[in-house]
Amino acid sequence: MQGRRILTLILIAAMVLTVAGCAPSTTTKHNVDPSxxxxxxxLVYPLTLLMDHVKGVLGNYGWAILVLTVLIRLLILxxxxxxxxxxxxxxxxxxxxNRLREKYKDNPQKLQxxxxxxxQKHNVNPMAGCMPLLIQLPILIAFYQSIxxxxxxxxxxxxxxxxxxxxxxYVLPVLAGVTTYLQSILMGMSNNPQARVFLFVMPVMIFVLALSxxxxxxxxxxxxxxFTMVQYYFIGDKYKVKREGTAR
Incomplete structure (x- = not known):
């Protein structure tokens, strides 16, 4: 479980760094060409057309970005x-x-x-939680490029x-960093000792990137x-586990 969470966090960091690395300058003349x-x-061209359409309805791209953010997050819900x-x-x-780790602490092969x-007994794939994130990455990067x-x-x-x-x-960079931190708290990252470092690293990284x-x-x-914070507020509790091991 710990390894899967760390991998998930690494994938998130990789996505952020990938987006940062391909960020065009604000003076670039590149436009999306479906050919x-x-x-x-x-991906990119349909999102661009949809954003232009929503802007035509609402009158501003700031609100259009909000609408498309919600639509995309609902799509991947x-x-x-x-x-x-x-x-x-x-x-x-x-x-x-944990009991297996204690029992076979001197025999890594048997532990594995x-x-x-x-x-296998409980039909659980420890890496299954990473697949949705991998599927989300192309959508999120395409949305970034369409913007x-x-x-x-x-x-x-x-x-x-x-x-x-x-x-x-610097209002948006501060908001980006603060909301990243609050989102991590809400998702329970503070309860994971191995992932706790990301609780502070990710908000700082997002803040620094948002400055430019x-x-x-x-x-x-x-x-x-x-959106993530609202989502976890309403449905996150359903997928938490009580200390005695029963779902809420």
Whole structure:
């Protein structure tokens, strides 16, 4: 369980760093062309058209980013629920896993064999919780590109922000860092000693990246964090496990 959580956190960090590495400058003239690749044709370009349409209805790209964030998060909600179910199953088995670790602490090979048997007996795949995140990555990166490669968004304003430039007042970077921290707390990361370091590393990393990111992307990150917190508030408790090992 601990290893799977660490892998999940590494994947999240990799996604953030990948997005940071391919961030275009705010003056780039690149536009999404569906003839460029299958990626642009079936992911980035449709998202760009949808965002332009929502902006035409609501009148501002700031609200359009919010609507598309919610739509995308609802689209991948079944994957998120699957991930939470997998985490719940692993939590239920944790006492037995701990007993095996104590019993076979001097025999790593036997420990591995018995742990695999335990997973097979309860039909649990310890890596299943990572698959939804892997599926989400292309969607999230495509959404990022649909924001950053849209010249209309780069030249738009929302509230005090110019969406194509970094927030001059650092409000969005602070909100991005704070909501990342609160989201981690809500998801129970503080209860995992091995993952606790990420509780502080991720918010700081997001804050630093948001200082240079165009406001459109930082705004998306804040919206996404807020959605996750609301989601866990309403359904997260269903997939937690009480100390005695029964689901709530």
């Amino acid at each position: 460029n690749s299958l990626w642009d044709r079936f 079944p994957l998120t629920i699957k991930q939470m179910k997998s985490s719940q199953a692993m939590q239920k088995l944790q006492p037995e896993i 064999e018995e742990t695999v048997k335990l997973f 950053m490669y849209n010249p209309h968004i780069r030249n738009s304003d929302f509230l005090w922000m110019h969406l194509g430039s970094a927030d001059p007042y 990111f165009p406001s459109a992307l930082a705004l998306y990150w804040v919206y996404s964090n807020l």
